[in-house]
Amino acid sequence: MRKKLSLYLLVLSLATLCFGQLNAATLNIHNGGDPSSLDPHKLSGDWENRIAGDIFEGLVTEDIGAEAIPGQAESWTISDDGLVYTFKLRDGISWTDGKPVTAGDFEFALKRLMDPAAAAKYAYLQYPIKNAEAINGGKIKDLNELGVKAIDDKTLEITLEKPTPYFIGALTHYTAYPLPKHVLEAKGDDWVKIDNIVTNGPYKPTEWIPGSHVTTVKNDKYYAADQLAIDSAKFFVLEDETAALKRYRAGEFDILTDFPTDQYEWIKKNLPGQAQVAPFAGLYYYVVNNTKPPFDNADVRKALSMSINREVIGPQILGTGELPAYSWVPPGMANYSEPAYVSWKDLPYGEKVAEAKKLLSAAGYSKDKPLKLQLRYNTNENHKRIAVAIAAMWKPLGVEVELYNTETKVHYDEITKGILEVARAGWLADYNDADNFLNLLKSDVNYNYGRFKNADYDALIDKGNATTDKDERAKLFRQAEQLALDESAAMPIYYYLARNIVSPKVKGYENNAFDIHRTRWMSKED
Amino acid sequence: MIRYAFNRLLTTIPVLWIAITICFFVLRMAPGGPFDGERPLPEAVKANLAAHYNFDKPLIEQYFIYISDVVRGDLGPSFTTLDFTVSEQIAIGLPYTLILGGAAFFVSILLGVAAGVYGALNRDTYSDHVLAALILTGLVVPNFLVAPIFQLVFGLQLEWFPVGGWGDGSLRYLILPVAVLSLPHIARISRLTRGSMIEALNTNFIRTAHSKGLSDRAIVWRHALRPALMPVISYLGPAAGFLLTGSLVVESIFGIPGIGRYFINAALNRDYGMVLGTVVFYMVLIMLLNLIVDIFYAWLDPRVRTR
Numbered sequence: 001m002r003k004k005l006s007l008y009l010l011v012l013s014l015a016t017l018c019f020g021q022l023n024a025a026t027l028n029i030h031n032g033g034d035p036s037s038l039d040p041h042k043l044s045g046d047w048e049n050r051i052a053g054d055i056f057e058g059l060v061t062e063d064i065g066a067e068a069i070p071g072q073a074e075s076w077t078i079s080d081d082g083l084v085y086t087f088k089l090r091d092g093i094s095w096t097d098g099k100p101v102t103a104g105d106f107e108f109a110l111k112r113l114m115d116p117a118a119a120a121k122y123a124y125l126q127y128p129i130k131n132a133e134a135i136n137g138g139k140i141k142d143l144n145e146l147g148v149k150a151i152d153d154k155t156l157e158i159t160l161e162k163p164t165p166y167f168i169g170a171l172t173h174y175t176a177y178p179l180p181k182h183v184l185e186a187k188g189d190d191w192v193k194i195d196n197i198v199t200n201g202p203y204k205p206t207e208w209i210p211g212s213h214v215t216t217v218k219n220d221k222y223y224a225a226d227q228l229a230i231d232s233a234k235f236f237v238l239e240d241e242t243a244a245l246k247r248y249r250a251g252e253f254d255i256l257t258d259f260p261t262d263q264y265e266w267i268k269k270n271l272p273g274q275a276q277v278a279p280f281a282g283l284y285y286y287v288v289n290n291t292k293p294p295f296d297n298a299d300v301r302k303a304l305s306m307s308i309n310r311e312v313i314g315p316q317i318l319g320t321g322e323l324p325a326y327s328w329v330p331p332g333m334a335n336y337s338e339p340a341y342v343s344w345k346d347l348p349y350g351e352k353v354a355e356a357k358k359l360l361s362a363a364g365y366s367k368d369k370p371l372k373l374q375l376r377y378n379t380n381e382n383h384k385r386i387a388v389a390i391a392a393m394w395k396p397l398g399v400e401v402e403l404y405n406t407e408t409k410v411h412y413d414e415i416t417k418g419i420l421e422v423a424r425a426g427w428l429a430d431y432n433d434a435d436n437f438l439n440l441l442k443s444d445v446n447y448n449y450g451r452f453k454n455a456d457y458d459a460l461i462d463k464g465n466a467t468t469d470k471d472e473r474a475k476l477f478r479q480a481e482q483l484a485l486d487e488s489a490a491m492p493i494y495y496y497l498a499r500n501i502v503s504p505k506v507k508g509y510e511n512n513a514f515d516i517h518r519t520r521w522m523s524k525e526d
Numbered sequence: 527m528i529r530y531a532f533n534r535l536l537t538t539i540p541v542l543w544i545a546i547t548i549c550f551f552v553l554r555m556a557p558g559g560p561f562d563g564e565r566p567l568p569e570a571v572k573a574n575l576a577a578h579y580n581f582d583k584p585l586i587e588q589y590f591i592y593i594s595d596v597v598r599g600d601l602g603p604s605f606t607t608l609d610f611t612v613s614e615q616i617a618i619g620l621p622y623t624l625i626l627g628g629a630a631f632f633v634s635i636l637l638g639v640a641a642g643v644y645g646a647l648n649r650d651t652y653s654d655h656v657l658a659a660l661i662l663t664g665l666v667v668p669n670f671l672v673a674p675i676f677q678l679v680f681g682l683q684l685e686w687f688p689v690g691g692w693g694d695g696s697l698r699y700l701i702l703p704v705a706v707l708s709l710p711h712i713a714r715i716s717r718l719t720r721g722s723m724i725e726a727l728n729t730n731f732i733r734t735a736h737s738k739g740l741s742d743r744a745i746v747w748r749h750a751l752r753p754a755l756m757p758v759i760s761y762l763g764p765a766a767g768f769l770l771t772g773s774l775v776v777e778s779i780f781g782i783p784g785i786g787r788y789f790i791n792a793a794l795n796r797d798y799g800m801v802l803g804t805v806v807f808y809m810v811l812i813m814l815l816n817l818i819v820d821i822f823y824a825w826l827d828p829r830v831r832t833r
Contacts, residue, residue: 034606034607035607036606036607036608036609037607037608037609038609039608039609042608044563044565116570116573116574116577117574117578118574119571119574119575119577119578119579120571120574121561121567121571121575122571123571123574124567124568124570124571133570136570136571136574137569137570137573138570138573138574192609193609208609209618209692209783210607210610210615210618210619210783211619211622211777211782211783211784211787212691212692212781212782212783236691236781237781237783238690238778238781239778240778240779240781242674243673243674243677243689243690243778243779243780243781246674246677246678246681246682246689246690247689247690247691247781249682249689250681250682250685250688250689252688252689252690252691406557407558407794408562408563408564408794409557409558409559409560409562409563409794409795409796410556410557410558410562411558412558412562412563412564412566413557413558413559413562414557414558416562416566426564445568446566446568446569447565447566
């Protein structure tokens with residue numbers, strides 16, 4: 001008996017020796033910049049989302065392919081008019097301090113999100129909720145007017161302003177995470193300090209050294225804790241991508257969330273199968289000042305847009321093969337089938353240039369009387385390469401381009417004020433819906449940099465958003481998109497790609513259009 | 527001496543105040559604000575943020591709020607890393623910078639002086655020329671080039687050291703960044719030492735020492751080195767200032783959480799609080815270091831003392 005026992009102990013200790021490493025799997029992620037906060041209401045970047053989404057969980061969460069699946073809520077019902085969502089919370093959900101997560105925590109969090117005093121940057125993402133915009137804008141003072149109500153500890157009711165087909169998707173966003181009411185009330189603004197913070201996601205933060213890393217470890221109280229293969233994740237701050245690639249090669253990082261595009265060929269050859277380049281719901285585009293002559297002439301805008309040889313930009317100028325954009329909404333957005341395309345999409349490039357020349361000369365421009373324009377971009381090597389290439393493509397048309405670059409803050413400050421002729425911009429989808437891109441050209445938004453103003457366009461979008469019929473909505477949206485493209489409101493250039501490098505040791509990583517890869521689904525072999 | 531130091535410190539206060547004032551207003555004149563970015567915010571959200579950080583108040587009122595906070599030792603909030611105040615961020619980053627900069631400082635003095643003395647004593651020999659060439663290389667190759675090369679050679683290929691990071695703070699993580707940081711300083715210090723050492727060796731008192739029959743070693747180390755170090759000492763003030771405020775390049779390439787990166791990033795991010803915070807910090811440091819250098823001077827050179 002004793003012999004058996006000691007043999008058993010020996011096997012056990014050997015097993016611990018062998019698998020000890022495996023048991024303590026740490027995922028080292030190169031995360032780019034420092035998060036600005038661990039408070040979900042203070043975030044705005046994808047590098048912050050990676051951490052926030054590991055430590056918090058909303059009513060719904062992302063699956064391995066970034067599709068919405070039940071999170072803290074186990075199920076929900078939607079009223080027939082599409083306005084009232086009733087969520088039933090899962091049993092056995094709790095904060096890391098052991099207190100249960102209640103519907104009240106969600107109500108509290110959403111009210112705080114909209115409270116002007118909290119100054120949440122991204123509050124507008126939940127504006128579909130009833131009275132949210134009015135409260136956030138200070139027009140309604142009473143937070144209780146917000147369309148969010150905890151019926152009891154397990155039931156949450158959210159009322160919307162109007163039917164919003166993407167609302168469930170928007171709830172995966174960090175602006176919709178619950179907050180530990182009891183901790184915020186006890187600690188105030190200090191609740192978010194690493195020693196005080198209490199979270200409800202699969203992981204909890206244990207360390208944050210600004211400029212170095214954030215460490216999270218498995219949250220044993222998480223309802224699916226037994227399915228987590230990664231015990232700890234480290235999110236490293238390192239803005240130098242070349243240095244990050246070296247550290248990856250030395251085995252110090254398991255995942256790189258970006259890489260230097262000029263080394264793509266080298267990476268493909270030397271790290272085969274490790275670069276993950278996948279379509280990303282984002283658009284790289286140029287805006288044209290629709291109010292300033294001669295750019296108020298749609299033909300001038302069309303000529304400029306047509307003569308951009310989009311096919312060479314991804315493969316040759318960037319080197320990572322970004323797909324040329326001829327639509328305003330990237331393909332594959334939810335609640336929208338194929339986007340609308342510019343009418344001249346399939347013309348051979350030579351014919352496009354010939355047509356563009358004709359349009360410009362009709363507008364009174366030629367080699368002798370060149371169209372002079374200023375092209376603005378924010379300082380960045382890739383933006384510069386593209387600007388130089390596009391200036392060269394416009395040259396045969398007799399367009400003289402002055403390149404003008406400023407740092408990002410100045411660039412956006414000025415183009416938001418409408419100070420531009422032609423300027424570079426980009427948009428990454430906040431939520432999986434075409435509406436997100438179409439809004440960029442609505443006449444009442446400040447990020448419609450080119451000041452495209454078309455009453456029919458606005459009416460189509462508004463009408464689409466007012467209907468509960470998803471097909472009808474998509475149809476109206478597509479009409480709007482076609483209208484904007486026919487008017488050459490702006491110039492789509494390419495659809496973004498997500499660029500990651502993932503070690504072959506890491507399993508459970510799946511490319512998706514939102515480039516969201518929760519640690520929860522991953523595992524790491526030794 | 528103490529009185530002298532105290533007076534010197536007092537004069538720094540108006541200088542500091544002028545610098546903060548200029549910096550405060552110049553920063554606000556720069557286009558773009560901390561909340562401008564790739565993703566423009568709705569007006570309502572912008573207004574909420576402005577109210578939260580007092581940006582909606584007249585600039586002059588904001589200025590007085592800031593100054594009164596600084597007087598109380600509060601450098602205010604940071605707009606990029608919201609969970610930490612400016613003072614907290616400097617306090618967290620400073621130890622890393624101090625360890626790195628301090629190590630680089632001593633390595634620079636040690637190797638720089640040693641190489642300089644060696645060069646002076648073996649003037650115009652083959653080894654002096656080789657050393658000079660090496661030093662010149664250290665001086666002219668910028669650290670943003672040296673750092674990746676060191677990472678590639680010593681980190682990736684030879685696998686002697688980690689490519690980056692601070693790890694547990696052990697020596698092996700320090701060696702590469704310290705080497706990169708100290709290279710140009712070793713070069714400068716050795717050139718300074720070599721030049722003034724040669725000069726010192728030709729002075730009358732050294733000749734007297736020789737004729738007294740002192741050993742070469744005693745002459746070099748006890749008599750020639752002290753005066754030879756004077757120009758080095760005056761270089762050390764700014765060098766220490768440079769090293770102790772961290773290096774953007776070294777920190778961002780090696781991923782070290784020091785304060786060097788704040789100097790540039792804060793300005794780019796229009797992180798007003800952080801820019802002013804680093805300015806205040808840097809000025810205080812430079813003034814203190816200059817003071818120390820002056821005191822050191824007096825100690826080293828009897829002529830300064832009697833003046």
